[in-house]
Amino acid sequence: MIRLDSTSADFGSAFTALVNARREADADVARDVAAIVARVRDEGDAALRDLTQRFDRFDLDASGWAIDRAQCLAAYEGLSGTLRDALELAAARIAAYHLKQVPENSETIDDLGIRLGARWRPVDAAGVYVPGGRAAYPSSVLMNAIPAKAAGVKRLVMVTPTPGGEVNPLVLAAAHVAGVDELWRVGGAQAIAALAYGTDKIAPVDVITGPGNAWVAEAKRQLYGVVGIDMVAGPSEIVVVADAKNDPEWIAADLLSQAEHDPTSQSILFTDEAGFADAVAAAVDAQIEQLATGETARASWDANGAIVLVPSLTEAIPLVDRLAPEHLELACDEADNLFELVRHAGSVFLGRHTPEAVGDYVAGPNHVLPTGRRARFASGLSVLDFMKRTSFLGLDERGLAAIGPAAVALAQAEGLPAHARSVAIRLDR
Amino acid sequence: MIRLDSTSADFGSAFTALVNARREADADVARDVAAIVARVRDEGDAALRDLTQRFDRFDLDASGWAIDRAQCLAAYEGLSGTLRDALELAAARIAAYHLKQVPENSETIDDLGIRLGARWRPVDAAGVYVPGGRAAYPSSVLMNAIPAKAAGVKRLVMVTPTPGGEVNPLVLAAAHVAGVDELWRVGGAQAIAALAYGTDKIAPVDVITGPGNAWVAEAKRQLYGVVGIDMVAGPSEIVVVADAKNDPEWIAADLLSQAEHDPTSQSILFTDEAGFADAVAAAVDAQIEQLATGETARASWDANGAIVLVPSLTEAIPLVDRLAPEHLELACDEADNLFELVRHAGSVFLGRHTPEAVGDYVAGPNHVLPTGRRARFASGLSVLDFMKRTSFLGLDERGLAAIGPAAVALAQAEGLPAHARSVAIRLDR
Numbered sequence: 001m002i003r004l005d006s007t008s009a010d011f012g013s014a015f016t017a018l019v020n021a022r023r024e025a026d027a028d029v030a031r032d033v034a035a036i037v038a039r040v041r042d043e044g045d046a047a048l049r050d051l052t053q054r055f056d057r058f059d060l061d062a063s064g065w066a067i068d069r070a071q072c073l074a075a076y077e078g079l080s081g082t083l084r085d086a087l088e089l090a091a092a093r094i095a096a097y098h099l100k101q102v103p104e105n106s107e108t109i110d111d112l113g114i115r116l117g118a119r120w121r122p123v124d125a126a127g128v129y130v131p132g133g134r135a136a137y138p139s140s141v142l143m144n145a146i147p148a149k150a151a152g153v154k155r156l157v158m159v160t161p162t163p164g165g166e167v168n169p170l171v172l173a174a175a176h177v178a179g180v181d182e183l184w185r186v187g188g189a190q191a192i193a194a195l196a197y198g199t200d201k202i203a204p205v206d207v208i209t210g211p212g213n214a215w216v217a218e219a220k221r222q223l224y225g226v227v228g229i230d231m232v233a234g235p236s237e238i239v240v241v242a243d244a245k246n247d248p249e250w251i252a253a254d255l256l257s258q259a260e261h262d263p264t265s266q267s268i269l270f271t272d273e274a275g276f277a278d279a280v281a282a283a284v285d286a287q288i289e290q291l292a293t294g295e296t297a298r299a300s301w302d303a304n305g306a307i308v309l310v311p312s313l314t315e316a317i318p319l320v321d322r323l324a325p326e327h328l329e330l331a332c333d334e335a336d337n338l339f340e341l342v343r344h345a346g347s348v349f350l351g352r353h354t355p356e357a358v359g360d361y362v363a364g365p366n367h368v369l370p371t372g373r374r375a376r377f378a379s380g381l382s383v384l385d386f387m388k389r390t391s392f393l394g395l396d397e398r399g400l401a402a403i404g405p406a407a408v409a410l411a412q413a414e415g416l417p418a419h420a421r422s423v424a425i426r427l428d429r
Numbered sequence: 430m431i432r433l434d435s436t437s438a439d440f441g442s443a444f445t446a447l448v449n450a451r452r453e454a455d456a457d458v459a460r461d462v463a464a465i466v467a468r469v470r471d472e473g474d475a476a477l478r479d480l481t482q483r484f485d486r487f488d489l490d491a492s493g494w495a496i497d498r499a500q501c502l503a504a505y506e507g508l509s510g511t512l513r514d515a516l517e518l519a520a521a522r523i524a525a526y527h528l529k530q531v532p533e534n535s536e537t538i539d540d541l542g543i544r545l546g547a548r549w550r551p552v553d554a555a556g557v558y559v560p561g562g563r564a565a566y567p568s569s570v571l572m573n574a575i576p577a578k579a580a581g582v583k584r585l586v587m588v589t590p591t592p593g594g595e596v597n598p599l600v601l602a603a604a605h606v607a608g609v610d611e612l613w614r615v616g617g618a619q620a621i622a623a624l625a626y627g628t629d630k631i632a633p634v635d636v637i638t639g640p641g642n643a644w645v646a647e648a649k650r651q652l653y654g655v656v657g658i659d660m661v662a663g664p665s666e667i668v669v670v671a672d673a674k675n676d677p678e679w680i681a682a683d684l685l686s687q688a689e690h691d692p693t694s695q696s697i698l699f700t701d702e703a704g705f706a707d708a709v710a711a712a713v714d715a716q717i718e719q720l721a722t723g724e725t726a727r728a729s730w731d732a733n734g735a736i737v738l739v740p741s742l743t744e745a746i747p748l749v750d751r752l753a754p755e756h757l758e759l760a761c762d763e764a765d766n767l768f769e770l771v772r773h774a775g776s777v778f779l780g781r782h783t784p785e786a787v788g789d790y791v792a793g794p795n796h797v798l799p800t801g802r803r804a805r806f807a808s809g810l811s812v813l814d815f816m817k818r819t820s821f822l823g824l825d826e827r828g829l830a831a832i833g834p835a836a837v838a839l840a841q842a843e844g845l846p847a848h849a850r851s852v853a854i855r856l857d858r
Contacts, residue, residue: 082838083838083839083842085835086834086835086836086838086839086842087839089832089835090835090839093832096539097545100535100537101547103532106529108529110525114792114793115779116526116792116793116794118530118794121772121773123805123806124772124805137843138839138842138843139839139843170842170843206805206806207806221650221653221654224650224653224661225650225660225661225801225803227806228803228806228807231654232653232654249854250851250854250855253847253850253851253854254851256847256850256851257845257847257848257850257851259847260845260846260847260848261845287847287850291846291847291850292844292846293844293845293846293847297847335823339821342819343550343553344550344817344819345819346819346820347819347820347821347822348819348820348821348822349821349822349823350544350821350822350823351823351824351825352855353824353825353826353828353829353855354822354823354824354829355829355851355852355855356851357836357840357848357849357851357852358822358824358829358832358833358836358852359822360836360840360848361835361836361839361840361848362832362835362836362839363543363545363822363824363832364543364545364822365545365547365820365821365822366820369820370817372654374654374657375817375819376552376553376635376817377552377635377636377656377657377817378657378817379817379818379819380818380820382818384813388773388799388804388805388806388807388808389808389809389811390771390773390774390775390776390777390804390808391775391776391777391794391795391798391809392768392776392777392778392779392794393776393777393778393779393783393787393788393792393793393794394764394778394779394780394783395780395782395783395787395792396780396782397782399782400782400783400784400787403518403522403787403791403792404787405515406514406515406518406519406790406791407515407786407787407789407790407791409511409512409515410512410515410516410519410567410568410790410791411786411789411790413512413515413567413599414566414567414568414599415721415722416686416689416690416722417689417720417721417722418682418685418686418688418689418716418720418722418726419686419689419786419789419790420786421682421685421686421716421720422679422682422683422685422686422784422785422786423784423786423787425678425679425682426679426781426782426784
């Protein structure tokens with residue numbers, strides 16, 4: 001963890017180094033992924049079976065390619081009542097939030113009688129990637145699948161690796177709650193390729209979302225354009241802007257909730273009192289000792305954590321904008337005023353009783369958010385990722401007479417005579 | 430041009446071949462582009478100068494790196510009144526259409542007192558690539574720059590190669606009309622890299638849009654994630670659904686307005702009368718002879734053109750959906766009814782007096798549209814490409830008490846104890 005003071009002489013260069021620090025590994029997997037993608041495109045299910053045997057160590061033909069809805073229902077029914085209720089509460093709130101995102105169609109008729117508008121439609125089919133192993137998170141199933149269903153996607157396909165044949169019942173239960181239509185036991189770059197190109201068993205989809213390792217991310221990048229994808233995701237991060245009226249234990253807990261994800265995660269505190277900074281730093285150290293995930297959290301905090309002292313919380317905001325964090329907590333009285341000043345953040349958590357983790361699970365907004373300063377230009381996952389817009393136009397003779405000549409002039413100036421003629425030929429009558 | 434009849438025995442396989450025909454060249458430029466991108470990242474302006482000397486054959490230091498606003502104004506003032514008026518009409522209509530796309534912020538308070546919402550902000554800076562040479566289209570400047578300005582982007586940067594030092598005055602005039610803030614005389618992959626990483630002279634941007642050759646497209650793909658980009662664009666295409674009441678000359682002109690773009694462009698007619706199909710085919714052949722762009726149009730029509738006979742126009746629509754065309758003309762009485770059935774198309778042109786070309790220039794909707802069947806999942810360029818959404822959340826003690834325990838249960842089930850603790854610690858008080 002580094003401590004910075006925005007009033008010190010060398011702050012400018014030190015903060016720039018913090019902003020520019022690369023936490024994303026340059027995994028050189030492009031060639032491997034290209035070979036896997038080509039094999040799945042050319043050989044289909046045979047390639048899937050072979051690659052699954054190699055990477056996940058089980059035989060799809062022997063163990064079953066798909067997990068059916070009955071198995072998902074059984075997994076759901078096998079959960080404790082507390083967990084079932086928690087999943088249902090989360091799903092209901094996520095659905096309510098995302099249904100409000102469904103855009104309205106538009107149509108206007110201007111003063112020349114020209115009809116203009118835009119119409120939104122869901123994609124036909126969407127694929128959700130769910131990692132296997134340790135990072136198999138049911139919350140991730142809900143956050144990816146429910147927006148697709150809210151968009152109106154008819155066919156929602158989930159793929160997840162089941163290493164050694166082992167299936168995570170929480171993930172199956174979440175698939176049941178989210179209404180996933182198909183679930184295939186394939187993972188890695190080969191699963192992304194199967195969703196993009198289709199195989200005999202797995203019909204292709206139009207959009208693929210969901211987190212994954214470097215191979216999965218690279219496969220999505222290579223297949224971008226063949227299918228739609230969500231944003232490239234990097235390590236998680238949180239920025240907390242907190243005054244000294246907070247309990248340091250609460251703020252330390254918030255910083256650690258990101259640090260425990262991965263050694264590459266990042267947690268940064270901005271505060272205006274040095275004594276509070278000291279208290280939070282001490283609380284972080286004490287809490288790490290009690291965490292089952294303490295080793296990861298320690299590695300993240302030591303390598304990427306930071307506490308930045310600022311003269312006032314308002315002065316923190318331009319610095320926060322340079323970080324464009326995935327998560328931003330404003331734990332102070334003036335949270336709303338500060339939020340007005342924020343230009344770049346994936347999701348903002350207002351006030352002292354809004355820990356970021358409540359948003360990871362049950363609050364409603366999506367937890368798939370832009371990382372690595374991408375909030376400068378990217379947004380969290382939404383129903384828009386599962387829909388597309390068709391613009392439309394309708395002219396009658398009067399409308400074409402009014403604006404057609406300008407189109408003819410521009411087409412001629414651009415050296416496109418057939419464009420010009422297709423308009424002019426209708427003006428001559 | 431191929432002729433198909435949807436009632437013939439072999440139609441299924443023939444139409445599938447048409448849908449799957451690849452018109453996009455697999456330009457193997459990835460390695461060259463990676464080298465150029467790395468050089469610009471590491472060497473900045475020196476690399477730009479050297480690469481511009483090599484590819485565009487002029488010296489940026491000697492000829493000037495930037496084109497200032499006065500030069501754009503002078504180019505505008507040098508145009509004929511007809512062209513000035515046409516650009517102004519186009520700009521005004523494009524601005525009016527795109528200003529309607531600016532999304533509204535949302536905020537609700539649910540029955541637990543939990544505040545939820547989303548806030549949209551423009552990106553700080555956007556870059557528009559404008560190709561040089563033959564394909565230097567002022568309409569493309571307007572279609573990329575005006576949505577950025579409508580989004581509220583403060584700094585709008587245009588880059589365009591000026592091969593041999595030659596500048597296209599129409600492009601400068603369009604930059605003046607669109608309100609471009611900076612204009613740099615660089616092109617190719619090196620220009621994309623400069624916009625993404627920034628150099629001493631050119632500050633970085635957050636989003637890059639605009640058409641380009643294979644090098645430009647590959648550079649955008651490689652830098653996707655460092656910056657936001659618009660969709661990967663392929664050859665242009667039009668599908669026309671027309672009944673026999675149309676003048677065959679009009680429909681032939683529409684088909685040729687796409688065919689003249691490039692030999693890889695595609696024009697397809699669906700109609701329900703064989704005699705009308707014959708008349709259009711004859712009109713296409715006759716009109717090509719009179720076109721200055723006839724050679725290109727002939728190559729496109731011969732290689733990629735198609736006329737598909739269907740028993741009724743309604744039966745054309747599921748076939749159109751499989752093509753998911755960039756442009757779709759519905760030139761028939763029942764245009765609105767057919768449009769209701771369409772699932773996948775970039776932009777739709779309704780009725781007999783709405784040639785697609787009027788949409789290319791002056792109607793208002795964007796002409797940057799998904800090609801190559803990408804309308805299945807992608808949309809045309811819009812203000813949303815220049816904005817991003819920040820979700821937000823605000824809980825008080827009551828709200829956290831209501832939903833916090835479910836978050837704790839899910840975090841514990843996912844093996845993330847610090848997530849659970851950051852919520853639980855606030856519930857214990």
